[in-house]
Amino acid sequence: MNIYQHFRPEEREYIDQVIDWKNYVETHYTPKLTDFLDPREQHILKMLIGENGDVRYSLFGGTEGVERKRAYIFPDYLAASEDDFQISLFGIEYPAKFVTIEHRQVLGTLMSLGLKRGKFGDILMKDGRIQLFAAKGISDFIKSNIESIGRAGVKLVETDITHAIAAKELWNEQDLTVSSLRLDTVISGIYHISRQKSLTYIQHGLVKVNWTVTENPSFACEAGDMISVRGHGRAKIIGIDGKTKREKWRIIAGKQK
Template identity: 75%
Template sequence: MNIYQHFRPEEREYIDQVLQWKSNVEQQYAPKLTDFLDPREQHILKILIGEHGEVNYQFFGGISGLERNRALIYPDYLVPSEEDFQISLFEIQYPRKFVTIEHRQVLGTLMSLGLKRGKFGDILISEGRVQFFAAEEISHYIKNNVESIGRAGVKLVETGIENAVTAAELWDENELTFSSLRLDTVISGIYHLSRQKSLALIQHGLVKVNWTLIENPSFSCEEGDMLSVRGHGRAKIMGLDGKTKKEKWRITVGKQK
């Protein structure tokens, strides 16, 4: 059976990587800890590792219900603990009375350190408190190299995971109709943009599907896809609800509040 036929062509490299991780755990009988994975990567890993085999997996990102998680792939003798995931939690101290720090500013600052996105987990913002999860192996580097975010001078304080704030994701759900599942068509409908504007956003590298940059307007969207359009926010295809009498797709879409 060709495993690749069940996934998109651009996911082939990651599929090979997961299969190699699984093989290494089987042969070496030792666990493998990954970087933080986005939900699509977690979904693929879950399918490829499978259930009830000699190799198991668990996801953990610091607390339950997070988007980005590290995966621990391990032989069946091991009983994992939270410590095995090697996750640090940082709280950002800044002059909250005078400035506001946004999610994109935190992510931009962290990415400017020259580290992979996979080294950072979720960014949590709740009532002015700003926190983020990171891989333990880079915690000292982060602390020594982040002194400002946006225009605010900041101090990073490493704290226990039990001190994590809860920042619930809220989605506005609507049922929309689309003439096709092409990416440019879907973006036009979700964000109320002209087809020309949607094409320009895609061609200028401002659109991601499942955290992967997509520059092909005819890319076919599927149920569960997460869309991100720079300057317009994120949306998720919650469900494909069939076609109308006029052969248009009925799609349930969630837009992040």
């Protein structure tokens, strides 16, 4: 059976990588730790490794409720602990009384260092406090290279991950029935807007799927996809429960509160 037919063509390279990880663990009896994966990548990894084989996986992103997580892939006779994920937590100290730092500015600063997105996890913000998770391997690098974010001078202070800001996933889950899994149809159902309006948002570049602008209204949505519509917030496809007797799709979607 062709495994690629169950996924998108552009995901083939990542699928090959997951298969390589699995084969490495099987062959060398040695665990494999990945970079931070987005929810869609986590979904694919779960599908490919499965739950009952000789190779197991565990996912952890630093605290409960975060989106981006590292995968620890290991032989079934081992077990995973939080230390195995090698995650550092940084607090960002800055003059909060005088300046405001936005999520996109923190992300932009990290990316400007030439880091791959997979090297750091969620950025947490609450009541002026800002924290971020990063792979331990780049801890010294970001501490020594980030001195400002936007116009604010900052200092990164590493702290124990038990001190992370609570990152509870606040999603309103809903069961929907849609005529197809096309992006414009799914957006219409999740956000309770007309099909024409969802089409307009897509065509004007206001829609992202898995953090990438998607201007194709016929893009086929799948489980694990994160969707954002500018001005309407974020949503995710939690699950797809097959078709009804009338050939409509049943999906479980979460919309951010």
